[in-house]
Amino acid sequence: MTSKTYRNYIKSAQTKEARTFDVIIIGSGTGGMSAASFLAQAGKRVLLLEQHYVLGGFTHTFERSGYIWDVGLHYVGQVHIEGSVLNKVFRYIAKDKLKWEPLDNIYDRAIFGDEEYQFPRGRDNLKAKLKAYFPEEKDRISIDQYFSLLDDAQNLGSGYYLEKTLPPMLSKIVGNFLRRSTLKVSDKTTLAALKEITDNVKLIGVLTAQYGDYGLTPAKSSFYMHALLANHYMEGAAYPVGGAAKIAECIIPIINESEGIALTLANVDEIIVEDNTATGVRMKDGEALYAKTIISAAGITNTYSHLLPEKVSKGHKLDKLLDELEPATAHVGLYVGLKESSTSLALKKCNYWIYPNQYDHDKGREEYKDFNATIPVSFVSFPSAKDPLAEKRRPDRSTAEVIMLVPYEWFTQWENTKWQKRDDEYKALKEKLAQQMLEQLYRIAPQLKGKIDYYEVSTPLSTRHFSQHKQGEIYGLAHSPKRFRQKFLRIHTPIKNLFLSGQDVMTASIAGGTMSGLLCASTVLKENLLWTVNKAIK
Structure with missing residues (x-):
């Protein structure tokens, strides 16, 4: 390069x-x-x-x-599906030099308390899993209706995005027509759309367990964004080789x-x-x-x-x-290095969404008042396990990442200080966050206890420093x-x-x-x- x-x-x-x-x-x-x-x-x-x-x-x-971590790319859908639009676009912009490694067939796992819900690759596989988790007839009907909603969103066409490319004068003439079908879907919140098909709080919680991928809870996010994401990962995901x-x-x-x-x-x-x-x-x-x-x-x-x-x-x-x-939510990240290979540590090529025994995501976020409150959601990933070259390049090393969504306001007292030159109170807070995130990591990978060689914490101020996003928002x-x-x-x-x-x-x-x-x-x-x-x- x-x-x-x-x-x-x-x-x-x-x-x-x-x-x-x-x-x-x-x-x-x-x-x-x-x-x-x-x-x-x-x-x-x-x-x-x-x-x-x-x-x-x-x-x-x-x-x-000696450890390498990604900061924002944890998995991408459709790129590994030959002939898909995204697969073709990446092949074109990289002149076929960028290769992708599919994640495990179970590419995402949602943990609620002691319960695990798996997200497998493939529409029929996911639907079958959901019906196994929620076997009551009314829930099975709701799940069928949910997939119909995703199909409807998938079939909206490209008019909404075509309008974004039009000169302003032409947009005034045809813009509303091109946008109207998408707006009928995007005007609803995710929670409102799902409440039309089910009153099962657990089912809604599981269906929206990946909301961290766009950072907004079901009562606040557009259902269109949720549907885009769900369809994007319907055939699993991949990671750059x-x-x-x-x-x-x-x-x-x-x-x-x-x-x-x-x-x-x-x-x-x-x-x-x-x-x-x-x-x-x-x-x-x-x-x-x-x-x-x-x-x-x-x-x-x-x-x-x-x-x-x-x-x-x-x-x-x-x-x-x-x-x-409004800006999207901010986050903190924990970057962990381990002096053993991903294979020997049995690290999976998947992601984990970790929740307390709380299926109401909005309530969980509302109750997250300070750093001592119950963590409403965290995300765990193993970059070294996803990349097939990582173990060849560094045979005895592996990496893990933990991410938590946090309000930017909790860090404003340090926003006028310089990166890597902040006070002891800030450093103590980072250490507290590190221990909280390590607890989340151990929930799904207890074999890592006592084996951590290095760790480092980033905060919304890190994102603000490097991206110039005013509130450290990774999703704009x-x-x-x-x-x-x-x-x-x-x-x-x-x-x-x-x-x-x-x-x-x-x-x-x-x-x-x-x-x-x-x-x-x-x-x-x-x-x-x-x-x-x-x-x-x-």
């Missing part, structure tokens, strides 16, 4: 010609990388800017004491092939706007870079609140639009019914030649970010790149 730091590049780029590109993309997450690959393969010279010291956004990995960082490793050379470049430690201060036209970016050090097209994949809040000049943002009342939306905007109503969450912006990519204009997840890149590049090039993908990838 060929990339440079911004400082090294700018020293050698002393002429305006050397600092001028066809496209500048801010942010190297899946929304930025996907758009960059499509545009580079269309012959565009792309400059990809990443403010972190490593490329990939939430697909990057980090290493400590070689780890999450392999995505950037495959895509960056494609940018280089078209004389483009990816820069790390590239802190953008402002998007340059002249006569309501984006013409470049100004960096934190005052230097300027130029392009005919600017794409922000840094999140819509970052873009409209921080990257656009205040006069431009307020002139288009973008600050008022942002007031309509909250996936509420209100979110799906907002027409300004689209590829086009009110500023000429400025476009948006990333999960805020689509939906949360690696898949959402990647597909947003396809839509964004299609909009910039004024061609249907999905046709291009289908033609190129058989």
Whole structure:
């Protein structure tokens, strides 16, 4: 992978010609990388800017004491299913160099108290499992109705997303028509939709056990988001061979092939706007870079609140639009290193959603008042078990991760302090969180007790520091019914030649970010790149 730091590049780029590109993309997450690959393969010279010291956004990995962990990619659906749209898109943007390892057939396990509910690969298998867990006739009928709801959501078509690519004037004419069928589904909360088919709290709790994948509880989340996720994982999931960082490793050379470049430690201060036209970016050090097209994949809040000049943002009342939306929830993470192989420790290629003996997710979250309260949900994963190359590269090492959803407000007293330079109270809090998360880990992997060699905790402040998301939200905007109503969450912006990519204009997840890149590049090039993908990838 060929990339440079911004400082090294700018020293050698002393002429305006050397600092001028066809496209500048801010942010190297899946929304930025996907758009960059499509545009580079269309012959565009792309400059990809990443403010972190490593490329990939939430697909990057980090290493400590000889252990490697992912930070945001734990599993992806459909990529391992040959011929699926997502499989073809990833094959195209990585030029068939990215491979995927399927997880176990039981890819997710939900633990409620002492009860385990398994999520197997395959629609019929999942339906059969659910009916075995809930054998009463009325529950079996409810389960059939649930799958019918998922089918209805699956069959809505692409009109909602097509509208996001239309120029504003055309959207005013046909936009409401394209969106209306999806809005009928997205306007309902997940809980409201499920209560129409069942009053069984346990069944609802199990059906929504993966809500952490988009971070919003059933009473607050849009049922459309729930249905997207459930359908996304219906045929199981997979993990990149070689780890999450392999995505950037495959895509960056494609940018280089078209004389483009990816820069790390590239802190953008402002998007340059002249006569309501984006013409470049100004960096934190005052230097300027130029392009005919600017794409922000840094999140819509970052873009409209921080990257656009205040006069431009307020002139288009973008600050008022942002007031309509809430950020997704924040999280803390525990990264664990073990000096034994995944095989010897019997670590599974699956994920665990761990709950107390509480099936009402909203009630569990409401009762989570402070750090001493019962943990409403945690997520456990074993990256080293999922990657078939991990054990070959590090035969006697394995890794685990634990994630908990937490309110950002619990960390605000430290938000003006510097990363890795916070006080003893903060460090003590991190240690307390570490012990809580270790308890969750031992619930599903008691064989790991006494075998931990290294562990480290990240908080929402870590996410805020590296992603510039104000409240450390990994999923961008909250996936509420209100979110799906907002027409300004689209590829086009009110500023000429400025476009948006990333999960805020689509939906949360690696898949959402990647597909947003396809839509964004299609909009910039004024061609249907999905046709291009289908033609190129058989």
